[in-house]
Amino acid sequence: MARKTPEIPAASLADIAFMLLIFFLVTTTMDVDSGLERRLPQWVPPEQLDEDQQIKERNVFVVLVNRNNDLLVEGEYANLQDLRERAKHFMANPYNEESLPEKEPKQVPYFGEIMVSKGVISLRNDMDTKYGMYIAVQNELVAAINELRDELARRQFGKPYNELEKEQQDAVREIYPSRISEAEPRKR
Numbered sequence: 001m002a003r004k005t006p007e008i009p010a011a012s013l014a015d016i017a018f019m020l021l022i023f024f025l026v027t028t029t030m031d032v033d034s035g036l037e038r039r040l041p042q043w044v045p046p047e048q049l050d051e052d053q054q055i056k057e058r059n060v061f062v063v064l065v066n067r068n069n070d071l072l073v074e075g076e077y078a079n080l081q082d083l084r085e086r087a088k089h090f091m092a093n094p095y096n097e098e099s100l101p102e103k104e105p106k107q108v109p110y111f112g113e114i115m116v117s118k119g120v121i122s123l124r125n126d127m128d129t130k131y132g133m134y135i136a137v138q139n140e141l142v143a144a145i146n147e148l149r150d151e152l153a154r155r156q157f158g159k160p161y162n163e164l165e166k167e168q169q170d171a172v173r174e175i176y177p178s179r180i181s182e183a184e185p186r187k188r
Helices: 011-027 081-092 131-157 166-175
Strands: 060-065 071-073 076-079 101-110 112-117 122-126 179-181
Touching: 060 081, 060 131, 060 166, 071 112, 076 081, 081 122, 081 131, 112 166, 122 131, 131 166, 131 179
Parallel strands: 060 122, 122 179
Antiparallel strands: 060 071, 071 076, 101 112
């Protein structure tokens, strides 16, 4: 008489596999990609720039990050925590100081004729700069512009920038455009 081999119940194997799958999905950490959202301007050859488009030295806020992740702002060592306030002060130039960017009168909807800064923020880093430091500097510079826009929106319209209508946001952006220029990283 042939002996029958006992069968293993397979019905619960699918449940066990499903439970293991859930366990690994819940306990596994995933790195979130960080990046920068930028709309790049159209490239213009230098010989086609007229004199009005040439940037004067006083209108440029120079930010450098070296290979040791040291931050230099306008040629001086600085802390990352101070960068946002310094960038805001530069871009706003509230007292029209000679050492800060020039201002020009501009007709802006909702504001009428208003003095607008010609300031540009120039960022340069080394090839060996850590990505985390680069992103942190970028975040501070973008946050400076965003805070200026928000403060202006609250003064003019009584609500934050992100709650404004599109036309109002466009007007605020005309006064505080995002002018962050990134130079090619230096190689050593």
